[in-house]
Amino acid sequence: METMVMSNKQVIFRDYVTGFLSESDLLINSTTVNLKVPAGSMTALVKNLYLSCDPYMRNRMRKPDPSSPATAMSFVPGKPISGFGVSKVMDSGHPDYKEGDLLWGAVGWEEYSVITPIPNLHFKIHHTDVPLSHYTGLLGMPGMTAYAGFYEICSPKKGETVFVSAASGAVGQLVGQFAKLMGCYVVGSAGSKEKVVDLLKNKFGFDDAFNYKEENDLNAALKRCFPVGIDIYFENVGGKMLDAVILNMRPHGRIAACGMISQYNLQVPEAVYNLWLITYKRIRIQGFNTIDYLHKYSEFLEFVLPYIRQGKITYVEDVADGLESAPAALVGLFRGKNVGKQLVVVSRDLD
């Protein structure tokens, strides 16, 4: 068997995490990897270019509990963590994946990964007139999440009022722009003046926005922004915000429960008190997982690429440089340090 051994830096998962994730829960380690795969092995050796920092990854750090679906894919202590990323095939035993192919999909947090390519989990990148890094966000899993979540789950109609939390994040910024394209009234919340003014209002064209950290009363903030109430809530944060939103939902409103990042580091989740009102308001709350919609990826690309090329959809990324910066980038996500979609560049070298 041909060998070509290289050093391979990895982000190692130290142990299951309780409470707030910290950088010390992740270790940088170096091992070696053979860049050649055995012929006919159906695996591929990929060089990782960009890694995506996503909130759901925190739940994969919980101790496995057979009764909790959030821990069904827990990371293994001592092994590298994994997630979505953009990579280049260096060698492949799989007939459908060739050396030089660019992919986005599931990889380890390391310089090189051995993957077993799976349809709908490893997608070939055919359009490179847009930044490759976008395949961690706008054109990757967060993009599909915004697309499926808004168009399939929210049942939006022109003129409706839409609230998006974590609105400058990987998914939120797209949901807001999709809603504006449909002719909705769109308000977003974020955690800094910079995000609210520079991004939500100026860059993405939200009708209004507020910094939730500066609002003592979320209910009052929502009433101010939505004097007639909210038709659609795209839920990215959970807890107190969800509770305040329910008070402000209009009859027959829809809540797309995409994620609840504010809850993932808590040992006891925040209480929600206002659920009893959903009967009166005929509210639908729908949890969804993008995994169920990945078969629509090519439909999504056909939809979104023209908007990007025409400049009608824009996307802001927060880029951390180098695998060494990956732990801080991931931890920062839960502190709201990222401005836009958080990603890590492992290598810009396409060779």
Added chain:
Amino acid sequence: METMVMSNKQVIFRDYVTGFLSESDLLINSTTVNLKVPAGSMTALVKNLYLSCDPYMRNRMRKPDPSSPATAMSFVPGKPISGFGVSKVMDSGHPDYKEGDLLWGAVGWEEYSVITPIPNLHFKIHHTDVPLSHYTGLLGMPGMTAYAGFYEICSPKKGETVFVSAASGAVGQLVGQFAKLMGCYVVGSAGSKEKVVDLLKNKFGFDDAFNYKEENDLNAALKRCFPVGIDIYFENVGGKMLDAVILNMRPHGRIAACGMISQYNLQVPEAVYNLWLITYKRIRIQGFNTIDYLHKYSEFLEFVLPYIRQGKITYVEDVADGLESAPAALVGLFRGKNVGKQLVVVSRDLD
């Protein structure tokens, strides 16, 4: 104008209620009523026969708050409360409603009511081979609630697992029987051994049932009854039960939020902590209000009457005798004193 003045006993709403409803919040008073209506007035004078005690009535006792939809129809202090009932038209100025017609629909809690009949709020009773009292329950608003809630909201499929709370109540006993007819595995909860054994298991044929008051750990009770989890939850109680149910829902499960009776007398509703799991489980929680489905009432009758006549659907009523007993009957609903659908007989005299 012709007059025919009669005494008219009423159940008067003393004042807005905070905390647990008590009998002293309702007063029996006697006034007079003219049994003749002015010709062409479009009103009808009805004699009330049966009154329905329904959980939502507690929310109509809250002080009106423009921001809360639960108080949009608050009762007026000093006036009689109102609800759904079965009545007989004694005189009518409305061309579509004649003397002698039997109706079910919105009336005051009193011996005689002046109503302005409204389609889809006042239904003529055409089938009298079934007990008239059933039009407060099985064939009235609770029946429509069970029908719309189960078939329209729950998206049930044969073989699925169904949990019904307040399962021996006006709506729950029907949902359980509908689910059994569809070939589902059905479990109910109720608040006494009598309800669990005599009604749920023996009379209604639930596959299993438990007394929530005797379970220290609702999560464990649900795990015992649903080793593979819950596909459908028909939610009548809210609070702690909802929280435990979310832990036990299967992926793509559905929760029909019909009502949350455990919350209506609380000044601060109970906390729900487990909502963040609905993303992972892709759970849909749908609040609904029967008012939106009343146009399907004749479809419902065609569906349910054959089952009743064949004895395939049965219905248990808890009958309080006389308007004087109405306050205690209504208060008892929130203590779980009723065994089956709680109603009040005002008069059995059809003349």
